[in-house]
Amino acid sequence: MKIGITYDLQSDYLKEGFTKEEAAEFDKEDTIDAIENTLKEIGFETIRIGNVKELTRRLAHGDTWDLVFNICEGMYGVGREAQVPALLDAWKIPYVFSGPLTLALTLDKATTKRVIRDAGVPTAPFFVVEKNEDVDKVNIQYPLFAKPVAEGTGKGIYAGSVINNIEQLRERCNLLLSKFNQPVLVEKYLSGREFTVGIVGSGVNAKVVGAMEIILNNKAEQGVYSFHNKDNYLELVDYHLATGKIAEECEKVALDSWRVLNCIDGGRVDVRYDDNNICNFIEVNPLAGMHPVHSDLPILSRLNGINYNQLFQMIMNSAIERLKSEGKI
Secondary structure (H helix, E strand, O other): OEEEEEOOEHHHHHHOOOOOOOOOOOEOHHHHHHHHHHHHHOOOEEEEEEOHHHHHHHHHHOOOOOEEEEOOOOOOOOOHHHHHHHHHHHOOOOEEOOOHHHHHHHHOHHHHHHHHHHOOOOEOOEEEEOOHHHHHHOOOOOOEEEEEOOOOOOOOOOHHHEEOOHHHHHHHHHHHHHHHOOOEEEEEOOOOOEEEEEEEOOHHHOEEEEEEEEEEOOOOOOOOOOHHHHHOHHHHEEEEEOOHHHHHHHHHHHHHHHHHOOOOOEEEEEEEEOOOOOEEEEEEEOOOOOOOOOOHHHHHHHHOOOOHHHHHHHHHHHHHHHHHHOOOO
């Protein structure tokens, strides 16, 4: 089976003058090497495609593939993660991971939380600040937490993201609105333990591959899994596999969220406990990082005894079985 690989290469964007934070969600060369080598090791023929513009050129040229392994995040527009799967749908080329509707929905954290809330999954109260004047409309008990509504990899999350009064909220929202040119999600700060849950599969066949607690050491920016903490996780963050009742609670929230949002094949769900010790949905990562050493999904899988090749085999098995059932391959 011929597998095309679509991705955004971080070095391409850095060469164009984007900052490290602006290009934070994009992949490094060693990630693409690992993905391609692993797919070959488990029996697939691979072809590197690249980003959405290169995919467009290849499609217009008449190129095709049996299946595309897509990890493109995109750069522009509220539907940036949905662009590649939408193009592939138009050309009737099957792909791994979630489709355009799910990727467009889940990029917008506020809209995602509305769907999650309506489904009865616990999530923190929230408000969307679209302009500076909206700050006065926020009616949620402090402390609060503020972040860009449509970013990932900790972008826009800093030590000052935990907010204790209206002056801090006004300052933080003004900063984020101007820096990221998008609305700000303001939500009740969840003061408890934080976990990320890895999932493989789709619908009723989705299953957890590990739930991992994120523990900030005394050198880290406290209270938040910030961009700085993520970027320097080897020195600042400890990871431990969740067990027992805690693991069960995290896994239930994660699986319920995964199924409600129609995520497929593989990814992560982030959860955190509130003041009442209730596990809450934070956000979902339907295009999770796939670096074999540094990305959370491979890390938590490894902690649970699932190596990188096994994780890929599980993801590919899910995609192939799903696509066969849909008559697409």
